[in-house]
Amino acid sequence: MPTFNQLYSMLPVGEQDFTVIRDLGLLYVDKTRYISQLAQTRKPQVLTRPRRFGKSTLVSAMEEIFLHGVAPYDGHESYFKGLEIEQLWSQVPWNEGPFYVLHLDFWALSQNCDSVADFEELLNDKIVCFAKDAHIDLKITGNAKPDFFDLLLDAVPKNSVVLLVDEYDAPWTSFVDAYNDAENKAMVKLLRGFFNKLESRSGKFRCTFITGITRLKDTAIFSAVNNITDISQDPYFGDICGVTREELQRFFPEHLRYAAAQWLQLSEEQVSSQHVEQLLDEMATWYDGYCFDSDGATHVFSLWSVLCFFSLRHVKFDTYWYDVSGLPHMLRRSLLLSSWAERLHLLAGGCLTVDRDAFLSSSSLSTMQPEVLLFQTGYLTLKAPYGADVSLGVPNKEITSALTRLYYKELLPHAGDQLDSFIAKLCAAIETHDATALQQCFNMVLNSVDYEHYPLTQESSVTACLYIAISLALLVRVVVNHHESQGRADMLFDWQHTTVVIEFKYAHKLSETSALLQQAVEQVKDRNYGDTIAQQPYLWRLAMVFCAAERKITDVQVVS
Numbered sequence: 001m002p003t004f005n006q007l008y009s010m011l012p013v014g015e016q017d018f019t020v021i022r023d024l025g026l027l028y029v030d031k032t033r034y035i036s037q038l039a040q041t042r043k044p045q046v047l048t049r050p051r052r053f054g055k056s057t058l059v060s061a062m063e064e065i066f067l068h069g070v071a072p073y074d075g076h077e078s079y080f081k082g083l084e085i086e087q088l089w090s091q092v093p094w095n096e097g098p099f100y101v102l103h104l105d106f107w108a109l110s111q112n113c114d115s116v117a118d119f120e121e122l123l124n125d126k127i128v129c130f131a132k133d134a135h136i137d138l139k140i141t142g143n144a145k146p147d148f149f150d151l152l153l154d155a156v157p158k159n160s161v162v163l164l165v166d167e168y169d170a171p172w173t174s175f176v177d178a179y180n181d182a183e184n185k186a187m188v189k190l191l192r193g194f195f196n197k198l199e200s201r202s203g204k205f206r207c208t209f210i211t212g213i214t215r216l217k218d219t220a221i222f223s224a225v226n227n228i229t230d231i232s233q234d235p236y237f238g239d240i241c242g243v244t245r246e247e248l249q250r251f252f253p254e255h256l257r258y259a260a261a262q263w264l265q266l267s268e269e270q271v272s273s274q275h276v277e278q279l280l281d282e283m284a285t286w287y288d289g290y291c292f293d294s295d296g297a298t299h300v301f302s303l304w305s306v307l308c309f310f311s312l313r314h315v316k317f318d319t320y321w322y323d324v325s326g327l328p329h330m331l332r333r334s335l336l337l338s339s340w341a342e343r344l345h346l347l348a349g350g351c352l353t354v355d356r357d358a359f360l361s362s363s364s365l366s367t368m369q370p371e372v373l374l375f376q377t378g379y380l381t382l383k384a385p386y387g388a389d390v391s392l393g394v395p396n397k398e399i400t401s402a403l404t405r406l407y408y409k410e411l412l413p414h415a416g417d418q419l420d421s422f423i424a425k426l427c428a429a430i431e432t433h434d435a436t437a438l439q440q441c442f443n444m445v446l447n448s449v450d451y452e453h454y455p456l457t458q459e460s461s462v463t464a465c466l467y468i469a470i471s472l473a474l475l476v477r478v479v480v481n482h483h484e485s486q487g488r489a490d491m492l493f494d495w496q497h498t499t500v501v502i503e504f505k506y507a508h509k510l511s512e513t514s515a516l517l518q519q520a521v522e523q524v525k526d527r528n529y530g531d532t533i534a535q536q537p538y539l540w541r542l543a544m545v546f547c548a549a550e551r552k553i554t555d556v557q558v559v560s
Helices: 004-009 018-023 032-038 055-068 085-091 106-110 116-133 148-155 170-177 181-195 245-251 253-264 273-287 303-310 320-325 329-337 340-347 356-360 370-376 397-411 413-432 435-446 459-474 510-526
Strands: 045-048 100-105 161-166 205-212 351-355 389-393 479-484 487-495 498-507 538-547 552-559
Touching: 004 253, 018 055, 032 055, 032 085, 055 100, 055 161, 055 205, 100 106, 100 116, 106 116, 106 161, 106 170, 116 148, 116 181, 170 181, 245 253, 245 273, 253 273, 253 303, 273 303, 273 397, 303 320, 320 397, 340 351, 340 397, 351 356, 351 370, 356 370, 356 389, 370 389, 397 413, 397 459, 413 435, 413 459, 413 498, 435 459, 435 538, 435 552, 459 479, 459 487, 459 498, 498 510, 510 538, 510 552
Parallel strands: 045 205, 100 161, 161 205, 498 538
Antiparallel strands: 351 389, 479 487, 487 498, 538 552
């Protein structure tokens, strides 16, 4: 069996260059059959996927195939030896070069830009350097500022340019994030002028492939380009990026065995196929669930999360993709625009629907529905085949966990660091029906509330804070002031095999708490709270008193 160090050395973590991956003998999930399909047409094609799903490696492989084909060259084997496209490339029409392969990484170009002028200068420098390396003479005439892309197209034969643009929307979205309207408009104008060449100079291009994150084919950027094919939700290309369960089993068998042994605390010799399947099931819960297929048939794992998971000597399920992707300001704003009820519904595994036209025909980031933007960036995913509406939901436990933390910190900012401890203690208290432990758990939250901004001046303030904390910790529907036949219980929720019913009272002084506790107990008994709604085998009813002077729940009693 390979050692951990040997397994780790095979992982292409952070490496996107196809030839480097192949040169170093790193694991490569073979997606080259899709490249043969992309190369079948001269029409421009656009693919959008979230960050770190493998778009850049796909583009890099396309660059290599158009530059050198599948034959050995320069004294080494073809980088495509043993891959699916090795047998398929001969079937691709117009596969004989040479081609001028212009590969532009707009994300890289935009990283060091403070203005549109900076980006334009770097883009022109890139084109000029490309022309020089390819021995193309750019004939500059007149005193006007030259359009270097036009000059390049003037100098090359028909059907000779392969244009590969990675992260086409990166320079634009960077200015949107900065909220600079003038620069944003200037960037749109610049990009529109660049991409208009796909239509006005179409005869020069053999193949054009464009990737990005946001699906904005109808924006002003592409306003004059009528021949672009958007393959982003095409069922055929559903797993062109990411990794399927079958691909995990095919390309990472030893990594799976090692991780299964670590996770289940077995020796590697003891690991069976059933153990591997058990691990895959848990990995699927955390990292699978992404669907970009309009038929809803294909699901993929987050490739970055899988690679990071296999990179650890000791197995740990964590929010790897979210931790590196972060949450840009415009996405944070989109998440917080939705109502609190909608957020909880999504985090608890529910779905929301978006009008199909709004989903497919977004015209700008400013007018795009927040849910659509969250889908495009990887925080929501397709949950069903297209209909009149498009169903979206959270893809997996990684995103659920990450968004729970986000909402917890937004709504209870001083309690954010205690979330893991709160969840563990809350679950344990309910499972063991330990009222004192539940009281201590609730006080963890209440003690962290910022009294200056969120003073707990009444009973409803206390229940609101606990409602937020419990809802996010357990991802369950918590009902406040639930109407029953004889009155309203302050709080009710189900967890595992228990229905929890709580009646709260608010005391201003410590001397009031005993009487109020007895009042709450009698209210629960007299009005039979929970009897008509309990869904679980065990009904756990409690009375609690919050004391303003002590800033905590001081009294608790189980009501039998």
